[in-house]
Amino acid sequence: MRRMSRTVCAVFAAALVMAVAVAPALAEPIIHDVRPGYGVTGIGWISDYHAPLRGSAVDTRVYYLDSKVEGPTTLVLGGTHSNEIAGIMAATLLVERAVVTTGRLIVVPYANASGASYADTYHPEIGYYSLTTESGVRVFRYGDRLTNPEHQGPDADKYIHYPSGQEFPGYEARNLDRAHPGKADGNLTQQLAYAYHQLLLEEKVDVAFDLHEAGPTSRLANMVVANPKNIDFAVMAIVDLEMQGIVMNVEHSSDTFHGLSHREWGDTTPAASYLIETPNPAQAPNAINPDVVNDKVNPLSRRTATHLATIDAVLNAHELLDGKRTRWVGLPSYEELVSDGLEEYLR
């Protein structure tokens, strides 16, 4: 009797420790409008790679597109920052339209689901954006850059990156792109980063892309940031893109700035790691009534097309130098997506 109650106690204590580890994340993940097409061969959760995240607000769907033909595995993350929607749309198009013919593609359209649970702090008036497809009006969240404070709890004065020890302002504790390679028993955002690190290792990812946006006048707009070990592929890719009339710049990860996907994934896993940035009108300083879909200079269709063309160009560089790439069919060309619009290709 006594022994049994002790066992019960131990189980209860273990459950409590797990709950505390992700507390106060009581909210469940929000399911976003992503409509898997014929190419999707499996759907999982990021918590499959780190069980304590199961049922938490950062749990998010992971889509697998497996050709069953031998070849490399490519990972694409949209929505690390939930207001950087061209990356979310590029990932969504891959899930909805791509049919992989060589190797395997793993796609996460809403990489930080907690960030996509609330409106952007700088432009809360946007809230949502909509696109009218053949199926009708589809509504998508214009979320925030950071994990929802209601899910992670209040920020400390300082955030110390693990394992580098680099110091950041406290709010950066909720930035997924300052949390890599993550910490299994860290805060909610660090645990999410840890889950992606586990995914990269367990799925033996060869090439990884993290899709972002930046203000149109930012140095980062139209940029490929590559881990130094795979910078050559990025340089080849931007030459290829320039011949297609798409102007992108390239730089390598900073040696002294930690927590970013391209830096930490490339350093701590075998994956070649890239981050792509397109210009988002709402991220301009002091933007007034920005139109995140139909901006005259930087429409969402073109920003999305730029992400997809850049991914393709980088993978072409891998094929040239490594002799292999993940390959798929079913997506519009850059020109088709720019001229016909996203609405034509989303389901």
Ligand SMILES: [Zn+2]
């Ligand atoms: Zn970003």
